[in-house]
Structure formats: C-alpha cells, structure tokens
Amino acid sequence: MIKNSQRYVRQVIDIEDFLRDTNNCYTLVSQRPYKGKTTDSGEVILAPGVNVTLQILEDHSETVYDKNGNPQDDNSLETFDATIVGCDYPLPLKKGTKVRLGEFLSKYSFYINYTLILRFSDIFSSDDV
Numbered sequence: 001m002i003k004n005s006q007r008y009v010r011q012v013i014d015i016e017d018f019l020r021d022t023n024n025c026y027t028l029v030s031q032r033p034y035k036g037k038t039t040d041s042g043e044v045i046l047a048p049g050v051n052v053t054l055q056i057l058e059d060h061s062e063t064v065y066d067k068n069g070n071p072q073d074d075n076s077l078e079t080f081d082a083t084i085v086g087c088d089y090p091l092p093l094k095k096g097t098k099v100r101l102g103e104f105l106s107k108y109s110f111y112i113n114y115t116l117i118l119r120f121s122d123i124f125s126s127d128d129v
Helices: 015-021
Strands: 026-034 044-046 049-056 079-085 098-101 110-112 115-120 123-125
Touching: 026 079
Parallel strands: 079 115
Antiparallel strands: 026 049, 026 098, 049 079, 098 123, 110 115
C-alpha cells in the first residue's frame, strides 16, 4: 500500500457552476492578512494577499433532496472563505460591501476534508463591474 497517497489525489472544483449559481455576487464579512506560501529555501510559491470571508447572497442551484425526499436548504446567506493572492492588506473594501471574485486560481485551490480552499487573483466591488 502506498503511504501518503493523498499527495497524488486532487479534487476538481467546478468553480464555473459555483460562480454562476451564486451570480458571483457576495457580501464582504471580514478580511485578514494572508502571509503566502514559500519553500524551505524561501522561494515564493504563493504570494501574500488577503483571506476574506464572504456571504452568499443568492443561490440558483438545483434543489438537493435528502434520502427521505425532503428538500434541503440552499446556500443563500451561508459564508465561505477565499484567498485573494497578490494583493495588499487591507483591501480598499469595507465590511458589508457587495463584491465579485476575479480569476480563479485552480492550480492552488483544493477540496480537502469537506473544506473548500479557494484562491482567486482579485476581488472587486460589485459597483466597479
């Protein structure tokens, strides 16, 4: 049996469906600095940036049913975290600002133990779009 086989497994995140279902429009809940990732030798793998917590405003995904056939709540008003890579902390956005996410960095985003680790190149005030 291969030890530590998880390093060879990668889950694919269908970000296009997620962004479409949520209309790529969220409320900024909070922000905190992200120090980035470096190798042991100091080589930068992922630039510093900002971790944000965002609240989903709407969810247009198909209804999910439990094993008894009861419809489950959608993701409206749920929160999730995302990392905006390569930007300065603090972002020029205030708590409660409606925002949209920029380019998805699939190479650095993962789904591990029921947790989404989402990384993007930018975040915009929805007024700017």
